Every structure is written in C-alpha cells, then in structure tokens.
Amino acid sequence: MEAREYIESGILELYVFGILNESETEEVNNMVAKHPEIKEEVLSIEKAVISLSFSMSPYLSAANYDRIRTQLLEKHNVTEGVVEMKPRSNVALFIGWAAAVVLLIGVGYQYTQLDLAKEQIVTTESEKTAIEKELNALEIDKQKTESVLAIIRDDNNTVVTLGGQAVSPDSKAKVYWNQNTQSVYVDARGLPEPPEGMVYQVWALKLNPLTPTSIGLLDDFKSNDARLFNVSNTGEAEAFGITLEPAGGSPTPTLEQLYTLGKV
Structure with missing residues (x-):
C-alpha cells in the first residue's frame, strides 16, 4: 500500500488513540519508520488532541x-x-x-x-x-x-484528506464524513488564518459533470482553537474542496482561491 493510501485509510487516527491490536500497531510502527510523510501525519494527529492539565x-x-x-x-x-x-x-x-x-x-x-x-x-x-x-x-x-x-x-466516518493547491501548496485539511448520519466535520488545522473580510467556504463536489454545492462556512476561525467545524449535509459528494471567499460566502467557488481539494 502506498504511503498516501495508508494515510487516507484512517488507521493512523486509531493508532494515535491506542485502539489497534498488537500486530496492527507493529505494522504502523514499521510504516512510520519507512515513510517520513506517515510519521509527519502521525505527529499532526497527535497535535489535534488537546491535553488538559x-x-x-x-x-x-x-x-x-x-x-x-x-x-x-x-x-x-x-x-x-x-x-x-x-x-x-x-x-x-x-x-x-x-x-x-x-x-x-x-x-x-x-x-x-x-x-x-x-x-x-x-x-x-x-x-x-x-x-x-x-x-x-x-x-x-x-x-x-x-x-x-x-x-x-467514530468508526463510521469516512476520512477524506484534502491536499494543498496552487494558491497555497502547504495547506491541508481533513473531512470526517459519516454517511449514515450525513454529518460532516472539517478539520482545518492545516489552513492559515483567513485575511480580514474573508472566510473559508466548503464545497461538496460531483465530478461528472463538475457540480459544486456549498455546505458551509468556516466562521469564527480565530476563536475556534480546535479548528474543527461542523458543516451541512453533503448529499452524494465525490470530492470536497475549500476556497477562500469574501465574508458571507459566494454562490459559486472562486477557483483561483482553491486552497485544498480531495476525492472521497
């Protein structure tokens, strides 16, 4: 299995929270040792857990x-x-x-x-x-x-990794999509803070033909320390994208400001 496929499988989240069995844990340890990008993803997930002391x-x-x-x-x-x-x-x-x-x-x-x-x-x-x-x-x-x-x-979540695009190659995000309940959460820790008067907008995409549907804005970005946002029902999404739009959002995505994109 390729490193990217391994990251997108969702097993790393389970590894971080210690709910894998011994053989699965050993497998992840080996993959972390072999692939720097997998090690980086594990560190990124660990940072999502807020320690309270x-x-x-x-x-x-x-x-x-x-x-x-x-x-x-x-x-x-x-x-x-x-x-x-x-x-x-x-x-x-x-x-x-x-x-x-x-x-x-x-x-x-x-x-x-x-x-x-x-x-x-x-x-x-x-x-x-x-x-x-x-x-x-x-x-x-x-x-x-x-x-x-x-x-x-939640084992019922489909984890979709969104990679950075031309306007912001280092940006990244994750979508946690529960297809049973149709609830969608966006982990936006990998996005920079939006400029004043701008807001991130999340799109559910049908690919053929390309049909974007807005499913929410990442409002109050600065005050949301966890950078985890609940957005609307997705319907039958085949991909997700996040664009930077003027405050209040846009009826259609501004493709020149496409920060992240990922297929389901």
Missing part, C-alpha cells in the same frame, strides 16, 4: 492571632497600728504611664493585625473566585476535547 494555587489560611491580656495588680501592705505616710513616688507614676502606653500599643497592634486578616480574607476570596472561573473554563475545554475525540474515533 491545570494547577491550583496553594490555600492561604488566615494566621491565628494570640490575644494579649494585661492585668494590673495593686497590693497594699497594712500592719496594726499607725500607718506610716510616705511621699508619693515618681517612679510609680512613671510605671503607670508606661503600662498605659504598652496597653495602647498592644491594642493598636491587634487592630492592625485584624485589618491585615480582613485583607487576607478578601484576597483569598478573590483567588477562590478566579480559580472557580478557571475550572469552569477548563471544564468547557474538556467537553470540547471529548467532542473532538468522539468524532475522530
């Missing part, structure tokens, strides 16, 4: 703060008889003021730490909200990835 920032707990309590004790020594009167000590007055200052400093420190704790709680809540948003985005990406994998792994 994410990390979470560590949880920052609020610090536990000790309560500081100051107890002032005043003791009087009294004996029977006459109480000896002593002049008031300046040292005692100084100690009283010092104790009051220390108490004020302690209270101020506690209020400062409380404010810091409140700010930390607000920061933690903001981080929690950001993490929840990130998790929601990752869940959406996961669902998109599972949808892509379901399409690629």
